[in-house]
Amino acid sequence: MYGFEAMTFNIHGGYLEAIVRGYRAGLLTAADYNNLCQCETLDDIKMHLSATEYGPYLQNEPSPLHTTTIVEKCTLKLVDEYKHMLCQATEPLSTFLEYITYGHMIDNVVLIVTGTLHERDVQELLEKCHPLGMFDSIATLAVAQNMRELYRLVLVDTPLAPYFSECITSEDLDDMNIEIMRNTLYKAYLEDFYKFCQKLGGATAEIMSDLLAFEADRRAVNITINSIGTELTRDDRRKLYSNFGLLYPYGHEELAVCEDIDQVRGVMEKYPPYQSIFSKLSYGESQMLDKAFYEEEFHYGVFFAYMRLREQEIRNLMWISECVAQNQKSRVHDSVVFIF
Amino acid sequence: MMEDQEEKGNAENGIGRQKQVKDEYLLQFLDSLDGYLTLLDSLSSTLSQGWLELASARHAMGASRINGALLDLKVHAAATSLKVSEQDVDSMESQPCFTLCKWASSDNGERSSGEEKSLSPQLRHRNNSQLSGIISSPQRQKSLSVFGVLVSPKLRSAQLSFERALETLVEIANLHTTMLSMFEQVHKELENTNG
Numbered sequence: 001m002y003g004f005e006a007m008t009f010n011i012h013g014g015y016l017e018a019i020v021r022g023y024r025a026g027l028l029t030a031a032d033y034n035n036l037c038q039c040e041t042l043d044d045i046k047m048h049l050s051a052t053e054y055g056p057y058l059q060n061e062p063s064p065l066h067t068t069t070i071v072e073k074c075t076l077k078l079v080d081e082y083k084h085m086l087c088q089a090t091e092p093l094s095t096f097l098e099y100i101t102y103g104h105m106i107d108n109v110v111l112i113v114t115g116t117l118h119e120r121d122v123q124e125l126l127e128k129c130h131p132l133g134m135f136d137s138i139a140t141l142a143v144a145q146n147m148r149e150l151y152r153l154v155l156v157d158t159p160l161a162p163y164f165s166e167c168i169t170s171e172d173l174d175d176m177n178i179e180i181m182r183n184t185l186y187k188a189y190l191e192d193f194y195k196f197c198q199k200l201g202g203a204t205a206e207i208m209s210d211l212l213a214f215e216a217d218r219r220a221v222n223i224t225i226n227s228i229g230t231e232l233t234r235d236d237r238r239k240l241y242s243n244f245g246l247l248y249p250y251g252h253e254e255l256a257v258c259e260d261i262d263q264v265r266g267v268m269e270k271y272p273p274y275q276s277i278f279s280k281l282s283y284g285e286s287q288m289l290d291k292a293f294y295e296e297e298f299h300y301g302v303f304f305a306y307m308r309l310r311e312q313e314i315r316n317l318m319w320i321s322e323c324v325a326q327n328q329k330s331r332v333h334d335s336v337v338f339i340f
Numbered sequence: 341m342m343e344d345q346e347e348k349g350n351a352e353n354g355i356g357r358q359k360q361v362k363d364e365y366l367l368q369f370l371d372s373l374d375g376y377l378t379l380l381d382s383l384s385s386t387l388s389q390g391w392l393e394l395a396s397a398r399h400a401m402g403a404s405r406i407n408g409a410l411l412d413l414k415v416h417a418a419a420t421s422l423k424v425s426e427q428d429v430d431s432m433e434s435q436p437c438f439t440l441c442k443w444a445s446s447d448n449g450e451r452s453s454g455e456e457k458s459l460s461p462q463l464r465h466r467n468n469s470q471l472s473g474i475i476s477s478p479q480r481q482k483s484l485s486v487f488g489v490l491v492s493p494k495l496r497s498a499q500l501s502f503e504r505a506l507e508t509l510v511e512i513a514n515l516h517t518t519m520l521s522m523f524e525q526v527h528k529e530l531e532n533t534n535g
Contacts, residue, residue: 068403107405108404110488111405111409114410118411118413118414120411225493231489319399322395327388
């Protein structure tokens with residue numbers, strides 16, 4: 001079915017595939033989550049996490065802990081692992097690994113631009129940026145007044161440059177333009193990543209097609225739900241959907257006209273993989289990501305899957321910490337996604 | 341003799357009326373105290389709900405999209421304001437009365453006292469008449485736009501919760517002044533009785 005990856009993959013990718021499979025073994029288990037969900041304070045959470053791979057990152061944090069501190073330190077671990085993989089990778093794996101971070105880069109660009117529009121200090125904004133999405137000239141974003149300047153002064157030398165072709169206008173930046181820019185950039189990035197994976201071919205193309213298609217479909221649902229009742233028209237909404245995925249193109253046509261969550265549910269239930277989407281969306285995604293580790297070897301999908309699973313784990317820890325800090329432990333299972 | 345009995349009757353009626361008035365003040369005081377405690381409890385649960393919904397929105401949208409660094413520091417008119425007026429209670433004293441003016445816009449130097457004004461559209465408008473009240477107010481959407489235009493429904497719910505909490509706070513303030521006023525009345529009546 002695929003190419004002869006088994007013969008050649010390990011020459012350049014074998015070491016890192018072994019590394020990432022080792023990293024995957026360090027993901028929190030259901031038993032870890034059960035212990036964490038029973039914690040009474042954030043210090044209890046820190047104590048439980050000290051027995052996991054997050055231990056070294058949290059051990060020097062003084063009490064009282066804050067939920068943002070827990071998230072920051074756990075994110076640092078992910079960043080360290082990613083950087084280790086990136087510095088050991090050769091082409092095309094290094095480009096593949098860089099693609100994984102472009103989403104964070106887009107989020108950081110939008111954060112800086114939005115914060116500057118609201119007259120916030122650049123240093124304060126830089127501290128809130130995701131470390132995986134940083135680039136050298138990011139602070140210069142604060143001087144741009146419109147998207148043309150944004151592109152010309154800063155983004156032309158970044159990997160996001162090709163995604164800007166549909167965004168460049170001379171209109172001054174405002175909340176609406178920034179939102180459209182965010183979604184247009186992300187759409188272009190996903191489609192570019194998809195094409196790159198298709199070019200790689202073999203098992204990577206096969207597995208990444210499914211994973212990125214799910215990402216595109218999830219994005220379409222989010223855009224639909226978040227735009228219900230806003231001033232975004234049907235045409236504008238449709239323009240933000242990616243041009244691939246299981247829902248493309250007929251599902252997108254139906255989603256574009258949805259006015260409430262029930263209509264969205266009705267559209268999604270026509271697609272068998274998404275029939276139980278509202279009850280198990282996140283869990284379904286985690287299962288799909290984890291499958292990438294077990295079902296095939298010798299492909300780059302394991303790296304993408306690992307990064308996504310770690311990010312989900314960090315979101316779980318954030319939610320558990322918030323519920324514990326706010327004394328709302330009964331709500332902890334609302335949003336925790338058990339990966340195993 | 342008859343006059344004595346009449347005077348005695350009048351005195352008893354007077355005492356009865358006084359007692360009735362005292363009981364009335366006492367009942368009003370206890371009612372306002374009960375309402376005050378109920379509202380405090382309601383405020384606590386509304387705020388808890390709001391904070392959890394905010395955390396849920398941050399979980400859904402990401403910490404980079406919902407954080408304090410995005411709040412707008414530009415000088416702009418307050419979306420909601422509090423009006424304090426004096427209300428005559430019994431022509432002898434007045435007590436402050438608090439009124440919340442929600443989503444009052446003073447963009448053009450006019451106060452709209454909570455009436456909704458439409459914003460100049462950045463995109464083509466849709467017909468919002470079919471939409472629920474939760475998301476149809478332009479001012480409500482505008483105040484959330486610091487976090488982006490396409491925000492999670494959880495963030496909108498959090499906004500509503502904090503709005504409700506603000507209304508409850510104003511009710512608490514009004515009830516508090518009523519309660520203090522009733523307490524003064526009861527105290528005065530007791531002093532008159534003992535005096």
